[in-house]
Amino acid sequence: MKPPGELQRGVAVLTAMLVVTLGTMIAVNMMWSASLDQRRASAGLAADQGIAYLQGAEAWAGDILRQDKVEFPQSDHLGELWALELPPLPVDGGAINGRLEDLQGRFNLNNLVTPQGEPDPLALAQFERLLATLGLDPSVAGAVVDWLDADAETHFPNGAEDDAYAGSIPPYRTPNWPITSTSELAAVSGIEAEGYRTLLSHVAALPTGTPLNVNTASAPVLASLSDDIDLAAAAALLERRGDAEFVDIDGTFEGLLEPDIRGRINGTSDYFLLTATVVLGTHRYTLYSVLQRHQSGLVGAVFRSLGVQ
Template sequence: MITSPPKRGMALVVVLVLLAVMMLVTITLSGRMQQQLGRTRSQQEYQQALWYSASAESLALSALSLSLKNEKRVHLAQPWASGPRFFPLPQGQIAVTLRDAQACFNLNALAQPTTASRPLAVQQLIALISRLDVPAYRAELIAESLWEFIDEDRCVQTRLGREDSEYLARSVPFYAANQPLADISEMRVVQGMDAGLYQKLKPLVCALPMTRQQININTLDVTQSVILEALFDPWLSP
């Protein structure tokens, strides 16, 4: 006599498989829903932060306009330079600090066209770096390499300057910019620069979208006096 296979056991296996598949689908859908909710929340927070920053910018411009009303010069005795302004928010506050963009040594002045073997801006940068307890040789290496990094050609024109051959030989090769800096952080890759010196230079230098060296001495503070010393080196000594 031929007996049929147990149908009850087979049905139980099918039910368990279906339950497992349904649980897997449910968990997957739940995870995707949580991800979508997280994305939506992040987008909302980003938009809120964007509006907060736009409001802070508007308040800063308003304060600056009031400070400079009927003023011919920009200086640190004006209200805009009195320190950070704080604006309360439901979950914190915004701090707005204004700083004169011309109270610094413009590194892009090195990009000025010149027929000199070494532009005046390079000599001034050497003087500035030397005043940060940097040996003269290293200061000259950094300043000349930065000039070679910024200038339009790819030829080494200075005694210590470095061009593409130096940077292409590194573990992560790259070409010199051969154009004005977009940000001062670019000088971190220049030959001779390190993190410690970069941190010392940050409050003193900038990368303005122009090649003129136009410093507002009325907005320099005491810690930036070395900029003036460097500009008039060697006639003005500390």
């Protein structure tokens, strides 16, 4: 047996070790909480600061578009100032960059249905051609029409109304209403993730009846206008357009388009997409803003989203 003095010393050492361990645990815990608090505070501050910069970028983009309307109202094309991508601009604690794209150079999905909610056969044929040109299944156009049209009758032969979505988890219904964001396409029956990504830069969600600006349209979108324009013909048109506008839209498209489609194209735009990104330290924020330019030149945001388009 050990003498009592030695036993007491042993207990004292154990107690001391326990106290040190407990003290260390409490200190680590406090440091962890403090560093989390600090991180939260800096993230909150950066978010406020980032959003302020993005609002500034939006106002700046609006001013460029207004100036363009004052100086060059007769046409909008990719050689104009608004179409230049802004190189990263240093700001306090980081950098910001932004670019404007013409949404009227894309196929307007809401044109698939008339203001009365009826399918539009010309727009449907155009969308089917766009899908085929992009290597996608043209039959999904029927499901997009059903997504937008007012009735609940399935479009023949490849439509999709409520029944098609009743088995989804969670189940959902068709809105039967114009879309406000092209992201809705991801929910439409038959549109897979890859097809969605391919389609995204060629389509827009604008008010019904908004015309297409051929001065900014991509080759697949120009090819969607007629069976007589294949991708090679569209590429030749782009070459003719160069970095500027079609000098004579009537003359260029004469004989290529049906008269009804001719009435749906022009050379100017009122809707633009601003993509602005600000990086502050380890934080990054992206703003997508759909800007509408009014006849007066004044510009306002009609749709905004942070992070996802």
